Amino acid sequence: MGKKAEAPGQISARLLDEVEQLRTSLESALEENARLMEDRDRLSRRVTQLSQDLQAARSAPPPAPPALPSVEQGQAEEELRVAFEELQVLTEELEVANSSLQQANHELDGRVEERTRQIQEINDTLRATENSLRTIADLVPDLLWRSDATGHANWFNQRWCDYTGWDKEELKEEGWTNALHPLDRASSLAAWAQAMAAGTVYQEQHRIRDAQGDYRWFLIRAEPMRDANGTILAWFAAATDMHEQRTAMEALQRSELRFRTLIEGMPQLVWRAVDSGQWTWSSPQWSAFTGQSEKASRSLGWLEMLHPDDRDHAMAAWTRAQQTGSLEIEGRIFNAQDRRYRHFRTRGVPVRSSESSLLEWLGTSTDVDDIVQLQAHQEVLVGELQHRTRNLMAVVQSVTARTLKGSHSLDHFAQCIGDRFDALARVQGLLSRRKGGLRVTFDALLREELSAHVPLDADGRGEHVTLTGPAGISLKSATVQTLALALHELATNAVKYGALSQPAGRLEVRWDIRRPAPGECRLFVDWRERGVSELPAPGAEPKGGGYGRELIERALPYQLNAQTSYAVETDGVHCTIDVRVPSEDSEGGGR
Amino acid sequence: MTEAALQDCRILIAEDEYLIAADIAEALEQDNAVILGPVPRVADALSLIGSGTRIDLAVLDVNLCGDMAFPVADALVEQRIPFAFATGYDGWTIPARFADVPRLVKPFRPDRLRSALKSLLP
Structure with missing residues (x-):
């Protein structure tokens, strides 16, 4: 309570003191008056006595002639006269004293009356105020x-009773603390004790149980009331219901925690911005990815982490976003760890208030580098596929035309074209079955082709066939198809007219790697047929129509830069192919 | 079938697939054109263009032994030699500066090749 509230009490006390003083002085005045009365009565009694004595003396027979008064009579009269005069003086004094007494008494009555009235008024005021x-x-x-x-509660408002369902007697002293939540009670009482010891303001939040047994959060504030000397007279406390605010705030905090956990857990780089791309915050992922601090990313700092070629584009997107209400940027962002830029897709949406005014922008930047790389890779692959497919169609067209030229009947054509398409199909199969950029190897290609004509064991041996050479020699993909077609023509001719067409015939294929110069790696193949009879005469039209020879002698040198030889020797065909292959330390894949 | 307009026309063929190159050459030889090449590689084509020999027309495969043939196309443009692309690729792989160059999408018949080349002649 403030000083104004104390004033009536102090006035009241002061007035009571004054009334007491007045009463005391009135009492002493009355005593004085009584004493004066006693003096007067005593004098009065003496005057009466003297008067009686004088009367008695006069009524006795005159002992002497009346003309001559006796000495005794003269003395008595004198004494009486003196006493009478004394009496008169006393009576006058008494009258004066009495009169002033009455006056004082009257004044006193007036003052008492006045004071009493004032006290009454003040009491009325106090009662009204209270x-x-x-x-x-x-x-x-x-x-x-x-x-x-000392902290003993001695007054509660009605709300306490209404809220807790307890009466004021139950609340008194320490009773009210039983309504505190068990989890809050100890800390609350400790803080309460501390505040009282220090004489400082107490302010705490704790839960108080209501009449139904439910707890609600309150803000409790207590202040001491002091007298003029600073001594604490009492404590006044107020508990304000803040349950809704507190629970709403807790819900908000939980929501914010969830939001932060979500944002910091997601792989995207998250940011907030105002106006035209002025960042106000970036998530920890931004700093982790770019190496730029959160503070440095603010305003237009983030732009520095963007690829220089993408910056104008990004700012233009922000300008557009002001009209369209959505932001989309495709741009490269620098990655501190890999020391290179990665493609990101950045999206932003405006955050609007309930009055739909734009508060800020919230956005994410998603790493799409892998997708972009894959897309680029896919485009290349699709292009390659188109290229190969259409080239293959053109090759098929050409092979068909040549086969038609070399065929003497439709049955012959059907047989030859079927074999050649099978060979093309096998090599396409080899190329498409490759895994993870592995190259087709020469031994696999040779075995695949020969196996289509004669049975071979795991070591590449057949009844009439010996294969000798290292495994795993990689071929350039561009080499494979033409080489396969050439091998097919050699094998087909061997089966039809050469070493594989006769019991005495033998086919030996040897191959090896040669390194004529540093970094140059060449595959040397030696195809040798032996024990073959009924060979065509030198210079005669080849039995296969010449297509096979054309492939070996012209196509391989033209297309693969190969050096080749083809000869029909006394007991069979001898063919050599010398073609460049990727060196073993070069990377796989390629075309 | 044959195209008289191509008579004695000196035509460069740059095509890495032997069989296709041979077919193109054969078709154009039927028209009595003079075949330059065929060449399978970018370097071969560039040296032929740079040799000073007269070239009237060119048929250019977009992919020559794994290399894009655009340097050859640029050299042809520089020498004001009209040419056509013969390609298995769709249009998107060809740079915009060659937007006006006719394209023969593989596989193609000799007739289409002839009409494309004829349209290039002045």
């Missing part, structure tokens, strides 16, 4: 209470 205060105390929604200087 009533007002009590009304107000019961009117406010807060729980109010008061305790003495």
Whole structure:
């Protein structure tokens, strides 16, 4: 309570003191008066005595002639006269004293009356004030209470009773602390004790149980009331219901925690911005990815982490976003760890208030580098596929035309074209079955082709066939198809007219790697047929129509830069192919 | 079938697939054109263009032994030699500066080749 509230009490005390003083002085005045009365009565009694004595003396027979008064009579009269005069003086004094006494008494009565009236007024005012205060105390929604200087609660407003369902007797002293939540009680009481010891303001949040047994959060504030000397007279406390705010705030905090956990857990780089791309915040992922601090990313700092070629584009996107209300940027962002830029797709949406005014922008930047790389790779692959497919169609067209030229009947054509398409199909199969950029190897190609004509064991041996050479010699993909077609023509001719067409025939294929110069790696193949009879005469039209020879002698040198030889020797065909292959230390893949 | 307009026309063929190159050469030889090449590689084509020999027309495969043939195309443009692309690729792989160059999408018949080359002649 403030000083104004104390004033009536102090005035009241002061007035009571004054009335007491007045009463004391009145009493002493009355005593004085009584004493004066006693003096007067005593004198009066003596005058009466003297008067009687004088009367008695006069009525006795005159002992002497009346003309001559006796000495005795003269003395008595004199004494009486003196006493009478004394009496008169006393009576006058008494009358004066009495009159002033009456006056004082009257004044005193007036003052007492005045003071009494003042006290009455003040009491009325105090009563009215107290009533007002009590009304107000019961009117406010807060729980109010008061305790003495030692902390013993001695007054509670009605709300306390209404809220807790307890009466004021139950609340008194320490009773109210039983309504505190068990989890809050110890800390709350400790803080309360500390505040009282220090004489400082107490402010705590804790839960108080209501009449139904539910707890609600309150903000409790208590302040000491001091007298003029600073001594604490009492404590006044108020508990304000803040349950909704507190629970809403806790919900908000949980929501924010979830939001932060989500944002910091997602792989995207998250940011907030205002106006035209002025960042106000970036998530930890931004700093982790770019190496740029959160603070440095603010405003247009983030632009520095963008590829220089993408910056104008990004700012243009921000300008557009002001009209369209959505932001989309494709741009490269620098990655500190790999020391290179990666493709990102950045999207932003405006955050609007309930009045739909734009508050800020919230956005994410998603790493799409792998996708972009894959897309680029896929485009190349699709292009390659088109290229190969259409080239293959052109090759098929050409092979068909040549086969048609070399065929003497439709049956012959059907047989030859079927074999050649099978050979093309086998090599396409080899190429498409490759895994992860592995190259087709020469031994696999040779075995695949020969196996289509004669049975071979795991070591590449057949009844008439010996294969000798290292495994795993990689071929350039561009080499494979033409080489396969050439091998097919050699094998087909051997089966039809050469070493594989006769019991005495033998086919030996040897191959090896040669390194004529540093970094140059060449495959040397020696195809030798032996034990073959009925060979065509030198210079005669080849039995296969010449297509096979054309492939070996012209196509391989033209297309693969190969050096080849083809000869029909006395006991069979002898063919050599010398073609460049990728060196073993060069990377796989390629075309 | 044959195209008289191509008579004595000196035509460069740059095509890495032997069989296709041979077919193109054969078709054009039927028209009495003079075949330059065929060449399978970018370097071969460039040296032929740079040799000073007269070239009237060219048929250019977009992919020559794994290399894009655009340097050859640029050299042809520089020498004001009209040419056509013969390609298995769709249009998107060809740079915009060659947007006006006719394209023969493989596989193609000799007739289409002839009409494409004829349209290039002045």
